[in-house]
Amino acid sequence: MSTTIHQEVEFSATADRIYAALTDGKQFGELTGAPTEISPEAGGTFSCFGGMILGRNIELVPNQRIVQAWRVANWPEGVYSIAKFELKEQGSKTLLVFSQIGFPEEEGKHLEAGWHENYWNPLEKYAG
Template identity: 70%
Template sequence: MSSTAIHQEVTFQAGVDRVYDALISSEQFSKASGGAPTEINPEEGGSFSCFGGMIVGRSIELVPNKRIVQAWRVANWEEGVYSIVKFELKEQGSQTLLMFDHTGFPEGQGEHLSAGWHTNYWGPIEKLLA
């Protein structure tokens, strides 16, 4: 059974501004990822490269402290193949609920990607914001 969409919800012990910044700031994301080379243009239409170029793409929609939508790909995917990732942030008192959706990735990649979001994004960002 291959998954064609990933939906995850994560609660961070930090305000929406800090969570948004961790996802869209080169400096903050690099800190979260253990110093891995990161270049993120924090403007709509801007490109990004994380984990030393292993993950690349472009920000399609940026609504500060609310939503990030990106055309996102793993560097070793077939040329021209992009998926869509959406990060929705909701303030819940002093916490932030992140609702995450990832669609359009190559068949057979769902399980690997799903685990990767926890290992490479949510866990490290949680540590950064603690």
């Protein structure tokens, strides 16, 4: 479990809009079309995509950074990765620098594609 995912995505929206969409359960549910519960506090839990993605918010710095202990429900019990979202506002746009470590190595390709398909593409449509 030593593989890393690193992705950089630019959104046509402000950092506060992107941050809110990723940390507010109602907004995230609207952008994905799936049942979502997200605690807005560090230490709080989240459940996305009808319980397929689970975890806990480790650090929340409004409009700047989100760090989560993140897992897919069918991973072995107790296996969590660390997902880090860094938001860098650039005028009316925001650069999201994403990294994920500590996931089962065989999941890497699926996860890399999944972030684009399930997070970045819907987020661009929602926030843009």
